[in-house]
Amino acid sequence: MEETLTQAVPTSGFIDQVSWNSDGLVPAIAQDFKSGRVLMMAWMNRESLALTASEGYAVYWSRSRKGLWRKGESSGFLQKIREIRLDCDGDTVLLMVEQEGGIACHTGRSSCFYNLLQDGEWRVSQPVLQDPKAIYK
């Protein structure tokens, strides 16, 4: 399946203009289009960026699984793309998304950035909206 996809996605100009790192990846930040909340940071390779643009839903590259990661493929919490942005030196992507289900984090929270530094300690500052056991059945 991944081989088929690799062949199906043509290399196009906007992909080549990204400054891919030595592993062929760039960090991609996902931000909620409505609330402005930064939801998560993951990685993309050329193929995942091309698919994100063509399919209209966020597709990352899982470094641990070494494979394409369609965000929400297990949870159902897809990220619908509203904008794809690139920074000044071309090495970081920003996705403006509609987060389906309102949950981006595998812990069942709206955002992955729920640890807040207070008095020298990371403290959990966002509620669990849905039990992960109910999300990943």
Next chain:
Amino acid sequence: MEETLTQAVPTSGFIDQVSWNSDGLVPAIAQDFKSGRVLMMAWMNRESLALTASEGYAVYWSRSRKGLWRKGESSGFLQKIREIRLDCDGDTVLLMVEQEGGIACHTGRSSCFYNLLQDGEWRVSQPVLQDPKAIYK
């Protein structure tokens, strides 16, 4: 100077709880506390995160210069820290900042993410607020 700083910053719990990569770095996203705009992404090492927390202004690690980078040291556009957040797996930092001067990007724009993908091309979508020649004299 850097050696002095390295010795002066103690290793503390919240620093050790970050999942530093094999280069001893983590990506750090800066977001404007008021507007919610994502301003930039840079890198931090242990020392820069410790200094960011203790000084209350963003300090990154410049991979190109291999040194601490006090954001705004040349431009004057400091980033005052309002919150420091860490994501669920501890390998990405999110800074909520007050961007002094309203300009985070070295191109004189409010944000580094001014390239918007439209019709298969990256198009500049944010104005230059101040000529970089006037910023970096």
